[in-house]
Amino acid sequence: xxxxxxxxQIDTEFLKTLSVLYVEDDEEIRELLSRFLRRxxxxxxxxxNGEEGxxxxxxxxxxxxxxxxxxxxxxxxxxxxxxxxxxxxxxIIVITAYSERDYFIxxxxxxxDQYVTKPVNTDILLQAIHKSARHRFHKRDMEKAEKLVxxxxxxxxxxxxxxxxxxxxxxxGHQKRVALLATAIAxxxxxxxxxxxxxxxxxxxxxxxxxxxxxxxxxxxxxLSKTEMDIIRTHLEAGYEILEGATFPxxxxxxxxxxxxxxxxxxxxxxxxxxEICMEARIIGVADVVEAMTSYRPYRPALGIxxxxxxxxxxRGTLYDPQVVDCCIHVLEKADFKFWD
Ligand SMILES: [Fe+2]
Ligand SMILES: [Fe+2]
Numbered sequence: 001x002x003x004x005x006x007x008x009q010i011d012t013e014f015l016k017t018l019s020v021l022y023v024e025d026d027e028e029i030r031e032l033l034s035r036f037l038r039r040x041x042x043x044x045x046x047x048x049n050g051e052e053g054x055x056x057x058x059x060x061x062x063x064x065x066x067x068x069x070x071x072x073x074x075x076x077x078x079x080x081x082x083x084x085x086x087x088x089x090x091x092i093i094v095i096t097a098y099s100e101r102d103y104f105i106x107x108x109x110x111x112x113d114q115y116v117t118k119p120v121n122t123d124i125l126l127q128a129i130h131k132s133a134r135h136r137f138h139k140r141d142m143e144k145a146e147k148l149v150x151x152x153x154x155x156x157x158x159x160x161x162x163x164x165x166x167x168x169x170x171x172x173g174h175q176k177r178v179a180l181l182a183t184a185i186a187x188x189x190x191x192x193x194x195x196x197x198x199x200x201x202x203x204x205x206x207x208x209x210x211x212x213x214x215x216x217x218x219x220x221x222x223x224l225s226k227t228e229m230d231i232i233r234t235h236l237e238a239g240y241e242i243l244e245g246a247t248f249p250x251x252x253x254x255x256x257x258x259x260x261x262x263x264x265x266x267x268x269x270x271x272x273x274x275x276e277i278c279m280e281a282r283i284i285g286v287a288d289v290v291e292a293m294t295s296y297r298p299y300r301p302a303l304g305i306x307x308x309x310x311x312x313x314x315x316r317g318t319l320y321d322p323q324v325v326d327c328c329i330h331v332l333e334k335a336d337f338k339f340w341d
Pocket of ligand 2: 206288
């Protein structure tokens with residue numbers, strides 16, 4: 001909770017965009033301050049006690065609440081507590097007499113943002129409203145900007161994903177289906193949403209390095225020779241090289257280069273073991289195997305979901321992370337999981 005301050009420069013245009021709820025039981029003070037506030041803020045709603053104030057809050061969704069503390073029916077702090085329980089981000093300013101300082105502890109616990117002392121200095125009240133609203137909108141703008149950045153990263157990754165799939169029709173949709181399964185596994189593992197977003201995006205480009213592999217090899221209708229397999233395997237480092245220069249909030253380049261590593265060190269390109277492989281790549285690796293086995297390939301028909309489950313079960317703990325395998329099997333057993341549209 002902030003103390004009174006007179007430092008802030010007031011942006012009157014900004015104040016005109018705000019809607020404020022003012023709650024005060026004393027008619028004379030309410031009339032006086034309302035008249036003052038109406039001159040400065042865009043919209044003013046008033047209420048005569050906490051209960052009316054809480055109702056008005058839910059009806060009008062004001063940007064800022066200004067309230068007296070001692071009021072009949074429901075006091076200002078009870079109202080503040082009710083508002084904060086559903087709308088934590090709404091700034092609440094309490095108007096208080098020095099004698100009411102006992103209420104401060106309660107006000108802090110509730111999360112009241114600022115207080116203004118009685119008798120009210122109108123400049124100070126205006127500054128408190130201005131400061132609280134600025135803070136709230138700044139936070140909202142930052143969240144919006146962050147979402148915009150993530151959206152544009154997703155679009156960039158989507159473009160990259162489509163580019164590789166255009167060149168390689170046999171794996172058309174492969175990355176998208178891997179993303180679908182890897183995301184479902186990560187959700188089953190209760191991973192935080194921001195990490196799940198990274199896994200989805202990493203999955204969408206996990207084979208981007210195949211751009212370096214000649215398309216005759218990618219679409220070869222027979223089993224590949226050792227040399228051809230070695231060429232295919234270069235897609236990991238190629239993918240890393242493509243992505244390492246980009247600054248993502250997730251380790252996308254690592255997810256890409258490590259998705260064929262295996263827990264016992266038998267994978268490639270580096271033969272990393274266990275926790276040396278990032279969790280995101282362990283998840284994408286399992287989703288990749290399951291998707292590849294359930295899909296048609298130029299050199300073989302689709303092997304089916306049972307064969308894929310059998311494969312990851314067999315490799316549980318040796319090739320694949322055991323928790324990832326368990327969660328993947330759970331996901332595949334769920335009736336609502338659909339690999340194919
Ligand atoms: Fe791959
Ligand atoms: Fe793949």
